[in-house]
Amino acid sequence: MFTYISPGFYNLTATKLRYWPDSDPITVNADILICQKGDLNTNGGPADAGDLAMMEDAKTAGTSDVTYDLDGDGNLADEDDLAMLKNVSVGVAVLE
Numbered sequence: 001m002f003t004y005i006s007p008g009f010y011n012l013t014a015t016k017l018r019y020w021p022d023s024d025p026i027t028v029n030a031d032i033l034i035c036q037k038g039d040l041n042t043n044g045g046p047a048d049a050g051d052l053a054m055m056e057d058a059k060t061a062g063t064s065d066v067t068y069d070l071d072g073d074g075n076l077a078d079e080d081d082l083a084m085l086k087n088v089s090v091g092v093a094v095l096e
Contacts, residue, residue, distance in 0.1 A: 038070060038088050047088040055085050 005028050013023040038047045040054040058068045058077035068077040070084045 038085050040067065047085050052082075052085055055082050 007029050010026050010028060011023055012026050013021055015021040036046060038051060039045065041050040043050065055068060055077055058065070059082060063076050066076065068081060069075065070081040073080065
């Protein structure tokens with residue numbers, strides 16, 4: 001995952017011990033879709049009923065996906081994360 005990448009031309013190189021390295025030229029432009037924190041269903045909008053359902057499912061099933069740790073406390077899909085998502089979905093808060 002890359003964050004705060006300015007538009008432009010880059011050469012992306014991947015390496016790993018005992019593997020051949022590989023490089024590819026890439027272009028980063030303003031048309032890259034990034035989803036807001038809490039947009040679990042990646043529909044490009046703010047938190048909605050689908051995101052709430054996904055958080056509930058992750059909470060019930062248990063998850064190892066850090067996307068579900070909205071408050072960054074290390075507890076994935078807990079009551080606090082669900083409460084944050086509910087507040088965002090009704091316009092009470094903004095996730096940062």
